[in-house]
Amino acid sequence: MKRVYTLFLLLLSFNGFCQDASHPRPSPLSIVAVTYKDTYLKLTYSQPQKNGREIFGKLVPFDQVWRTGANEATEMTITRDIKINGSDLKTGTYSIFTIPKEGSWTIIINSDLGLNGSYNYSTKSDVLRFDVPSIPIEDVIYESFTIWINQKNDKAELLMAWDKTKVSANIQFLEPKP
Numbered sequence: 001m002k003r004v005y006t007l008f009l010l011l012l013s014f015n016g017f018c019q020d021a022s023h024p025r026p027s028p029l030s031i032v033a034v035t036y037k038d039t040y041l042k043l044t045y046s047q048p049q050k051n052g053r054e055i056f057g058k059l060v061p062f063d064q065v066w067r068t069g070a071n072e073a074t075e076m077t078i079t080r081d082i083k084i085n086g087s088d089l090k091t092g093t094y095s096i097f098t099i100p101k102e103g104s105w106t107i108i109i110n111s112d113l114g115l116n117g118s119y120n121y122s123t124k125s126d127v128l129r130f131d132v133p134s135i136p137i138e139d140v141i142y143e144s145f146t147i148w149i150n151q152k153n154d155k156a157e158l159l160m161a162w163d164k165t166k167v168s169a170n171i172q173f174l175e176p177k178p
Contacts, residue, residue, distance in 0.1 A: 045074035083172035
């Protein structure tokens with residue numbers, strides 16, 4: 001009986017530790033996916049929360065590489081070649097990093113995978129880089145960092161938003177080559 005009681009207390013204390021606010025929970029994992037004909041595009045990312053903090057320029061500094069989410073770097077998988085913001089991107093899985101700036105962001109598609117944050121980010125593994133304007137949002141609509149895709153047939157818009165900022169990039173799904 002003493003062992004059962006000890007095990008119960010141990011489990012109770014472990015449960016209390018897991019729920020303690022001083023030990024933040026990991027950000028929720030999100031997956032966004034779309035399909036066009038034989039092309040499948042999937043993004044996997046963690047959603048950090050605003051929690052009353054100032055985001056861009058403070059928590060996420062301007063002019064520095066950001067993992068584009070929380071925890072591990074955001075990853076994108078595509079099963080056929082696409083164009084993103086007018087540039088070719090080959091079939092594969094990539095990490096997505098960004099450099100938020102005042103008025104624009106640099107979006108980086110990188111071949112390194114499984115990176116924790118941007119600590120081991122290397123420009124040598126960049127596959128594609130392009131700039132997009134950042135769009136200010138008047139009210140805080142996005143308490144959580146959010147990525148989504150608006151798809152219209154063979155065209156789509158990749159959108160990222162958090163706090164009072166939104167960016168987008170154009171995607172063109174390509175027809176398979178005969």
